[in-house]
Amino acid sequence: MHRRTFMGALGASLLATLEPAWAQGYPNAPVRMIVPYAAGGGADAIARLLGQGMGNELRQSFVVDNRPGAGGMMGAEAAAKASPDGYTVLVAGNPELTITPWLQAKRSYAPITNFTPVVLISQSPNVFVANASIGAKTLHAAFDAAKRSPGGITVGTPGNGSPQHIALELLRARTGLDIVHVPYKGAGPATVAALGGEVTFALVGAPPLLPHIASGKLVPLATTQPRRSPLLPNVPTLGEAMGVMREDDFVTWYGLLVPSRAPADVVAQLEKAAFTVLKRPDTRARFLALGTDLVSMPGAQFAERMRSESTRYRDIIRRFGIKGA
CATH class of the missing domain: 3.40.190.150 (Bordetella uptake gene, domain 1)
Known part of the structure; x- marks a missing residue:
């Protein structure tokens, strides 16, 4: 093989080995x-x-x-x-x-x-839930009932800085309600706290809540999004339940x-x-x-x-x- 041809072939071979993997047929x-x-x-x-x-x-x-x-x-x-x-x-x-x-x-x-x-x-969807013992079927009625209880409106979330915490701060500002935020280390512990009555409400994502909603232990009261969720089509949005945060989307x-x-x-x-x-x-x-x-x-x-x-x-x-x- 001619030296120039050989060197060209060698260079092309080396270049091929250096080409990104995607160029050789991804993945x-x-x-x-x-x-x-x-x-x-x-x-x-x-x-x-x-x-x-x-x-x-x-x-x-x-x-x-x-x-x-x-x-x-x-x-x-x-x-x-x-x-x-x-x-x-x-x-x-x-x-x-x-x-x-x-x-x-x-x-x-x-x-x-x-x-x-x-x-x-x-x-x-993030869902406001309450223990079934509160005896209220709407978020407005549940908040009224909680205000009359010794603990007041306590809401458990997955933690400080979570989407649920941020939604809660905005709800508090727009309604003037005296809401006490109780942060937990995850959605699971916040759900357990609502089940055990440690907090009046929980605001967490749907996955850990669904079994307890199905069993009737937790009552779903509102979702924090503009339109109802296909997961919970009978649960109103915050806009429907409280008349606030109609266009806000906290999912x-x-x-x-x-x-x-x-x-x-x-x-x-x-x-x-x-x-x-x-x-x-x-x-x-x-x-x-x-x-x-x-x-x-x-x-x-x-x-x-x-x-x-x-x-x-x-x-x-x-x-x-x-x-x-």
Whole structure:
């Protein structure tokens, strides 16, 4: 072989080995799906359901990597710092993407600039519930009953700085009610507190509440969103129940994202695979069983929602001087 031809072939060979994996046919290796919460929770279940379906579509395994800690920020930070090659994706919620960073003096990542949204998967309504012993069927009547009790209106939430805490502060400001916020370390403990009468009310996401609502131990009184949830179609919104916060949307949502600067064709493949899974006839029923409403919002709209919601939460946090856990 002529020396120049040999050197050209050698250079092309070396170049091929240095090309990003996506250029050689994405995906040709397992995809790591970071979930910033422990295994067994709602976000984990959603990620595994979606990951299994996307793996079948793309003929490559999606391996869930649970990275809990710091209210979801540890996992989100790990994803933000990962190589933007499409082999690390993130399934995360609005706490770590639009809320918690505003509660920190120093932020280790910037969600709006460090991630490219792929699809907004689903959302879970936040629900005001009371122990059935309160004997009231509407939120207005339940608040009136609680005001006459020794403990007053005590509301348990998953913690300081949570979407539920922020919604509660806004409700207190708009109604003038003397509401006592009682933060817990998660939705589960807040639910248990309402069941045991430790607090009069709980305001948490739907998944841990649904079994107790079905059993009649907890009474659902209102959801914190503009329209009724398909999960609880007979439960009014706060606008319907109290005449306030009609357009406010305080839900917990879950989305699929990749580190920014990921190749556009890789993002497009991930989005197509995700939508194929989410549009299957049985998918909605499987998500409803997890206590979450299917949304299936495209990446561009998801990005706009992140930006507007981040600004709204920032303003509320600053207005009320809300502190994180």
